[in-house]
Amino acid sequence: MSDSKLPPYGQFCWLEVPVTDIERAKDFYTSVFNWECSPQGSPSPLTGARDVIHMFTKGGLHGAFVTVAEDCMVKAYDEKSPGKAPVLPTFCVESIEETLKVVESKGGRLHVPKTDIGGGMGFFARFIDSEGNLQGIWAQN
Structure with missing residues (x-):
């Protein structure tokens, strides 16, 4: 993403949706x-993914359907099954490091540290919020 096309900070910038049947999911969401x-x-x-991701867009929303095995589908994050793939909203932030400091100061926990996506696509991290929900953050640098 170029700087001129970045979403406002604090808004969604990426959404991963775990699916077991990619064609069924694509049909559902396009419909x-x-x-x-x-x-x-x-x-x-990604851990738990079978083999491929299929990108999708809608206006400013970008994301991917991630194919997973049936036993990797969950509706909410479960710490007893960390390899399972919940729907994961990812929020655009200015600084992953600073955001994670605030997360931890407010009772959240680090789940995945700052990670380079590769290909100049920026960096991501994941955390568990104060209520136990898994969330993602993304930044260009």
Whole structure:
């Protein structure tokens, strides 16, 4: 993302949706929300993912369907099953480091440290909020 196209800080910048049937999911989301889905998948580096991710967009929303095994689907984060893939909202932030400091000061916990996505696509991190929800953050630098 170029700086001129960054979403405002604190708004969604990425959404991962775990699915077991990619074609069914693409049909559902293109029908319900008119999301534009890539016809081809890309290899996934994510734990629990079977093999590919399929990107989607809708206006300023960007994300991917992540194919996972049936036993990796969960509706909410479960610390007893950390390899399972919940729906994961990811928020655009100015600084991952500073945001994680605030998360921890308010009772949250680090889940995945700052990680380079590669290809100039920025960095992400994940945390568990004060209520036990898994959330993601993203920043260009």
